[in-house]
Amino acid sequence: MTVVDSASPDLLVSLAAALTGTLSRPGEPGYERSVPWNVAVPVDPVAVVAAATADDVAATVRAAREAGLRVAVQATGHGAVRIGPDTILVLTGDLDELTIDPDTRVARLGAGVLWQQVLDAVAPSGSAPLCGSSPNTGVTGFLTGGGIGPVARTYGVSSSRVRAFDLVTGDGTLRRVTPDSDADLFRGLCGGKSTLGIVTAVETELLPIAEFYAGALYYDGRHAAAVLEAWRVWSATLTEEHNTSLAFLQLPPLSGVPEPLAGKFVVAVRFASVAEPGIAADVLAPMRAAAPTVIDTVTTIPYAAVGSVHADPVDPMPTREATTMLRVFDEEAAATVLVMTGPASSSPQVIVELRLLGGALGRPGPHPDVYCHREAAYSLLCIGVLAPPVADAVIAHGEAVVEALAPWSTGGALPNFAASDDPAHLARVYDEDTRAWLGALAEQHDPAGIFRVGQVVRLG
Ligand SMILES: Cc1cc2nc3c(=O)[nH]c(=O)nc-3n(C[C@H](O)[C@H](O)[C@H](O)COP(=O)(O)OP(=O)(O)OC[C@H]3O[C@@H](n4cnc5c(N)ncnc54)[C@H](O)[C@@H]3O)c2cc1C
Incomplete structure (x- = not known):
């Protein structure tokens, strides 16, 4: 695509007037609303459109097409990817519709x-969305990454609960996408992030x-080895109504x-x-006995407090x-995690998290998607803060941890973790067939390459 001079003021003036x-x-x-939650990521678009309607999004895509600009989308910036001056950034924060159908238990x-x-909106009716660990992330960024x-x-990958997406495609048209109306687009939106366009609802x-029954057991870091080993053995025995993750926290x-x-090393x-x-407490008992806890928050809690887990x-x-992502988490893999990220490692990471996968995540959902990790048993995520005194060490250390775990790794990466536009990263998120399929679908719906920005799969 030809990218025009980022000034192109006439076009932006007429777009502004149409919004x-x-x-x-x-x-x-x-x-300034473009500053992402992850403030380390450079987000410097030619213009920011705070969309108030789905039509605003469609108009922005049509204008960008005319100007030879690209269009990216952001809700919170929790999964921010760099954006430069060849791109208009659509902010979705004002697209705040929230309606619940109590009969069908479907939220729009x-x-x-x-x-x-x-x-908060659905709690009074005893209902719950299949959300992520952080309730401050955006619904749409999360669901388009599978979740x-x-x-x-x-309950499986969260996108398996989606019934419909409203989507603006590369031609600037708005359509309602369901498994029946557009099976391919629907499949690609369940994990393909913004590859196929901008979701407006x-x-x-x-x-x-x-x-x-949920919460966390916190242990002093000196028990890290004992707790990690107990968790490794115990987590592998859990049936699928039980979920767990372990994190080294600094x-x-x-x-x-x-x-x-x-200010301490905590597990x-x-x-x-x-x-x-009662059953859940019995299941958790071995971990309560694994070492003394500093804090034990696990009890029956409202689902609306899921963020506290x-x-x-x-x-x-x-x-x-x-x-x-790991195929297996055996004794040697646990020893590697401990050596690389445990209390004696000088790890610069603020959080090193292992999540038990499996259960419903290992089975296909009710409709096809582009989630490519059904064989993975665990995911590992390192989160570092790029601030002194550890800023310089964070990136190399994270890469070293991933490399050290290669013998146990599937080679994969979840679409929602470690957001990146690097093709090498995308090759870990989607297998080769899925990339080819998604890339071809993107060409069909966005031949001008309007959405060739951020974590998207494209051919060539
Ligand atoms: C503290 C924390 C906890 C997290 N916990 C989990 C977790 O438990 N499970 C999990 O799966 N993920 C988790 N994540 C990752 C999170 O789900 C992703 O970062 C997700 O992209 C956040 O969505 P957002 O809209 O808030 O972010 P944004 O940065 O605004 O968006 C990120 C990307 O999502 C896509 N996107 C956003 N909006 C749209 C749209 N309207 N149409 C099409 N594509 C869109 C785009 O590719 C965009 O670049 C966590 C992230 C953080 C920082």
Whole structure:
């Protein structure tokens, strides 16, 4: 595509006039809304469109086509990927529709809605969305990445609950995409991120869950070896109504971090079970006995408090992620994790997380998708903060951890973790057939390459 001079003011002026929402250029009020949650990522678009309607998104795509510009999309910037001055950035934060059909338990959600808003809206009816660990992430970015949440082993990839997407494709038209209306587009949207266009609304099933037995056991870092080994053995025995992850945490003393955890090496074992609480407590007992806990938050909690299970960071920060997926997690793999990231390792990572996969994640969902990791048993995610004094060490260390675990790795990476536009990363997210299929579909719906920006799969 020919990229015009990023000035192209006439076109942007006429686009601004056509919008219900606003268009801001660098230096203008509103442009600052493009700063992503992950402030380490350079997001410098030629203009920012705060879309107020789906038509705004469609108009932006048509204008960009005319100008030879690209279009990217952002809700919160939790999964931000670099954006340059050849791109208009659509912000979806004002697409805030949130309606619930209590009879069908289906929620219709604008692309800017965050998971906590849905959790709060549906809790009074005893319903729950299949959200992720952080309720502050955007519904649409999460679902277009498949989505692996705290009860994913029980209910599967979150996109398997989606009934419909409203989508603006590369020709600037808005269409409602369902498994019946457009089977291919629907499949590609379930895991393909923004490869096929910009979603303006999503309709997703809710689950009949009011409460569950969930929380985390926190242990002092000196018990890391014992807890990791106990968790390795125990996690492999869990049936699929039980979900768990283990994290090595080195949280700075910031507001929101409980005093016993701040500034120390801590191990967290997260647990989320939809079994009857007495049964769930019996299942968790071996981990409660594995070492003394500093804090034990696991109890019956409202599902709307699901964010407390992982207690992910809330405030924007400059983060860098490294990730891999494991076929098996044997004694040697655990020893490698301990050596590379344990309390004696000088690891610069703030969080090193192992999630147990399997269960419903190992089976195909009710409709085809582009989730390529059904054989993986665990995922590993390192999150570092690119701030002194560890900033320089974070990236190389994350890569070294991934490399050290190569003997146990599937070679894969989840679409939602370690967001990147690097083709080598995309080759880990999607297998070769899926990349070829998704790339060909993208060419069909976006021959001008409007959406060739960010974490998207394209041919050539
Ligand atoms: C603290 C934290 C916890 C997390 N926990 C989990 C978890 O438990 N499970 C999990 O699966 N992921 C998790 N993630 C990853 C998260 O799901 C992704 O970063 C997701 O992309 C966030 O969506 P967003 O809209 O908030 O982010 P954004 O940065 O706004 O969007 C990221 C990308 O999503 C796509 N996207 C966003 N909006 C649209 C749209 N309207 N149409 C088409 N594509 C769109 C685009 O490719 C965009 O670049 C976590 C991330 C963080 C930082």
